[in-house]
Amino acid sequence: MTIVRVALPVAVDQPFDYWLPAGLAVHAGHVVRVRLGARRLAGVVLAVDDRSDVAAERMRSIDAVADVDPLPDDVLALCRFVASYYQAAIGLVHALAVPPLARGPARERTVAGAVGLTPAGCTALPALVARAPAARALFERLRDAGELDAGAIAALSPHARRTLRSWIAAGQATTASAARPVGAAQAGRNDAQRVASAAIDGARGGYVPFLLQGVTGSGKTEVYLDAAARAIAAGGQVLMLVPEIGLTPALEARVRAALPGVRVATLHSGLGDGARRRNFDAAACGDARLVLGTRLAVFTPLPDLALVVVDEEHDGSFKQQDGVRYHARDVAVWRAHARGVPIVLGSATPSLETFANARDGRYRRLVLAHRADPRARLPTIVLVPDRDARFADGIGPALRDALARGLARGEQGLVFINRRGFAPSLKCASCGWDAQCVRCSARLVLHRHPPGLACHHCGHRERVPPACPSCGNVDLLPQGFGTQRLERHLRALFPAARIARIDRDTTRAIGSFDAVRQRMHDRELDLLVGTQMLAKGHDFPRLTTVGVLGADNALYSADFRATERLCALLMQVAGRAGRAEHPGEVIVQTDFPDHPVYAALRAHDYDAFAARLLEERAAAGLPPVTHVALLTGEAHDRLDVERFLDAAHDAARQAAQDTGVTVYPPVPALMARRAGLERAQMLVQAARRAELSQMLPAWHAALRQLRGRKVRWAIDVDPAGF
Ligand SMILES: [Zn+2]
Numbered sequence: 001m002t003i004v005r006v007a008l009p010v011a012v013d014q015p016f017d018y019w020l021p022a023g024l025a026v027h028a029g030h031v032v033r034v035r036l037g038a039r040r041l042a043g044v045v046l047a048v049d050d051r052s053d054v055a056a057e058r059m060r061s062i063d064a065v066a067d068v069d070p071l072p073d074d075v076l077a078l079c080r081f082v083a084s085y086y087q088a089a090i091g092l093v094h095a096l097a098v099p100p101l102a103r104g105p106a107r108e109r110t111v112a113g114a115v116g117l118t119p120a121g122c123t124a125l126p127a128l129v130a131r132a133p134a135a136r137a138l139f140e141r142l143r144d145a146g147e148l149d150a151g152a153i154a155a156l157s158p159h160a161r162r163t164l165r166s167w168i169a170a171g172q173a174t175t176a177s178a179a180r181p182v183g184a185a186q187a188g189r190n191d192a193q194r195v196a197s198a199a200i201d202g203a204r205g206g207y208v209p210f211l212l213q214g215v216t217g218s219g220k221t222e223v224y225l226d227a228a229a230r231a232i233a234a235g236g237q238v239l240m241l242v243p244e245i246g247l248t249p250a251l252e253a254r255v256r257a258a259l260p261g262v263r264v265a266t267l268h269s270g271l272g273d274g275a276r277r278r279n280f281d282a283a284a285c286g287d288a289r290l291v292l293g294t295r296l297a298v299f300t301p302l303p304d305l306a307l308v309v310v311d312e313e314h315d316g317s318f319k320q321q322d323g324v325r326y327h328a329r330d331v332a333v334w335r336a337h338a339r340g341v342p343i344v345l346g347s348a349t350p351s352l353e354t355f356a357n358a359r360d361g362r363y364r365r366l367v368l369a370h371r372a373d374p375r376a377r378l379p380t381i382v383l384v385p386d387r388d389a390r391f392a393d394g395i396g397p398a399l400r401d402a403l404a405r406g407l408a409r410g411e412q413g414l415v416f417i418n419r420r421g422f423a424p425s426l427k428c429a430s431c432g433w434d435a436q437c438v439r440c441s442a443r444l445v446l447h448r449h450p451p452g453l454a455c456h457h458c459g460h461r462e463r464v465p466p467a468c469p470s471c472g473n474v475d476l477l478p479q480g481f482g483t484q485r486l487e488r489h490l491r492a493l494f495p496a497a498r499i500a501r502i503d504r505d506t507t508r509a510i511g512s513f514d515a516v517r518q519r520m521h522d523r524e525l526d527l528l529v530g531t532q533m534l535a536k537g538h539d540f541p542r543l544t545t546v547g548v549l550g551a552d553n554a555l556y557s558a559d560f561r562a563t564e565r566l567c568a569l570l571m572q573v574a575g576r577a578g579r580a581e582h583p584g585e586v587i588v589q590t591d592f593p594d595h596p597v598y599a600a601l602r603a604h605d606y607d608a609f610a611a612r613l614l615e616e617r618a619a620a621g622l623p624p625v626t627h628v629a630l631l632t633g634e635a636h637d638r639l640d641v642e643r644f645l646d647a648a649h650d651a652a653r654q655a656a657q658d659t660g661v662t663v664y665p666p667v668p669a670l671m672a673r674r675a676g677l678e679r680a681q682m683l684v685q686a687a688r689r690a691e692l693s694q695m696l697p698a699w700h701a702a703l704r705q706l707r708g709r710k711v712r713w714a715i716d717v718d719p720a721g722f
């Protein structure tokens with residue numbers, strides 16, 4: 001009997017054995033359909049064997065082999081690495097690499113005579129089709145597929161062919177055979193950009209990690225695209241990872257415009273299963289030459305992989321926060337190393353991990369010190385007291401005047417605060433009571449649209465009480481400012497201005513963020529108010545005034561990465577101000593103008609700040625100077641969590657013997673209660689990565705033996721914060 005060892009998407013560390021029915025043939029990497037208990041699951045074949053420890057009569061057979069190409073050896077090796085490095089269940093890791101399995105035939109081959117978009121179409125059409133659903137659907141299909149044949153076009157809608165004819169007439173689409181071949185269009189690059197892309201190109205064929213550090217607006221994307229064009233022209237495929245592609249369709253359009261004739265495949269959670277499967281297949285069979293995707297795309301099979309790019313490598317969204325807690329940037333580095341190809345990590349504000357690697361010579365550093373547009377200068381940063389603003393509905397006199405001046409010149413403004421809702425708390429003026437979530441150790445946020453109190457951690461909502469529940473006083477006061485309150489105040493200050501708000505409450509509907517971005521770009525808006533969604537890579541040439549509110553809050557955070565993140569965020573936000581010939585001004589309201597984070601911002605000197613932070617981390621024994629893993633536990637009963645973590649602490653000390661790993665005692669989590677669960681955590685720390693890798697498997701094995709059934713726990717290697 002042939003036994004097949006299958007990794008299934010369940011939180012179990014072992015694969016499951018099935019027997020192979022006659023007539024089916026599989027090998028490692030095949031995706032198979034099986035039953036587990038009452039469930040039907042798809043899993044990945046890890047090995048084929050002729051014997052099993054499972055009794056034959058208890059073993060089930062494979063139901064079917066899925067219609068998807070087997071995962072290649074290098075992706076299987078990548079999964080093994082991720083499972084071992086992050087102490088994650090083998091089946092959950094492999095599930096990350098399996099594409100959506102379609103019921104019917106999933107593959108759609110393109111034929112000669114197909115139609116594709118031209119660079120001009122990629123640039124112009126998104127705005128033109130924004131309000132025409134049928135044309136927009138056609139555009140998105142063409143964009144995702146690269147090209148479509150006559151049959152596929154006719155099947156889309158009765159008017160699709162007519163629309164397409166008008167696009168061809170306007171030069172926005174073309175028969176694909178006429179698409180131009182790849183050539184690196186390097187016109188308009190400055191010396192620093194040319195030096196950087198030549199260095200990356202020169203590393204082709206071997207593993208070389210690069211840090212591409214460039215100030216906002218310095219043209220990092222052009223460097224990626226030039227390097228990608230050369231790698232593709234030489235027969236390679238390029239993997240480009242970006243944070244939250246849903247927020248950056250502009251980047252996608254630029255990639256397509258810069259690489260005419262190249263099939264680009266996008267992979268992110270915003271795509272439907274069908275599109276994701278088509279794009280996965282295109283990458284895996286080598287048709288797509290560039291894959292643009294979010295963290296999950298790091299597992300995509302790429303037979304001709306020649307270059308990896310991680311844009312905004314410092315961004316927190318590359319780290320998965322549940323399930324398999326991998327960091328896509330670090331996995332990408334491992335993959336580039338295993339495949340022997342260069343990798344480019346790009347950022348204006350590199351993570352301290354990457355910064356330290358570059359400083360110590362493990363990564364090659366490429367610097368873009370100036371903005372790409374020679375007319376553009378970095379914005380002036382002005383620090384003004386925040387306390388003046390508290391009596392003026394959040395916006396102090398300096399920011400108010402700067403916005404007014406900009407509006408009078410016909411320029412645009414942006415006000416940034418990292419808090420959505422109306423006010424971050426509701427307080428009784430008489431007894432000091434404030435509205436707390438019943439399920440979390442957190443304050444409830446006051447909202448006006450729709451009205452009510454909301455918990456931003458567990459989603460709990462309740463009505464605003466008519467009087468203080470503690471003393472009966474009816475004078476309940478909103479404390480502090482959120483985006484809704486600022487929007488209301490801006491409307492009162494500038495009644496003639498056209499104002500829009502961007503936060504998670506206003507952008508739930510797909511495409512609504514794009515629509516606002518487009519209106520801002522078309523100068524149909526004067527002022528934007530919003531959260532950090534505004535921080536990332538949007539260029540508005542008429543945006544000159546940026547206000548930053550509430551940044552001081554991060555200085556109170558207990559999380560060791562809070563100031564690193566604040567600095568990155570502030571530099572990103574400030575980078576929105578002043579492009580092209582219009583100089584920018586950034587007004588930051590702070591009561592701590594001497595704090596190093598603001599000094600760095602004002603001097604546009606991230607390096608000095610990062611070097612100083614690294615010294616602090618070294619003194620405190622924190623990452624990246626040390627290597628840590630965090631064990632988190634949560635349960636309804638605090639006693640259950642404490643017992644579990646005490647036992648875990650004993651087990652850690654045992655596992656750490658003779659390894660050089662330091663074991664810290666359990667402490668309450670930063671948020672000690674969330675969604676009704678009591679939470680605690682403990683840390684293990686090592687000076688060398690190898691020491692931690694030696695200790696973790698033994699500790700993990702011991703944890704699995706603990707009777708902690710009521711406790712939900714997880715090991716987080718290289719945690720985002722604690
Ligand atoms: Zn009260």
Ligand SMILES: [Zn+2]
Pocket residue numbers: 437438439440442455456457458459460674675
């Ligand atoms: Zn809550």
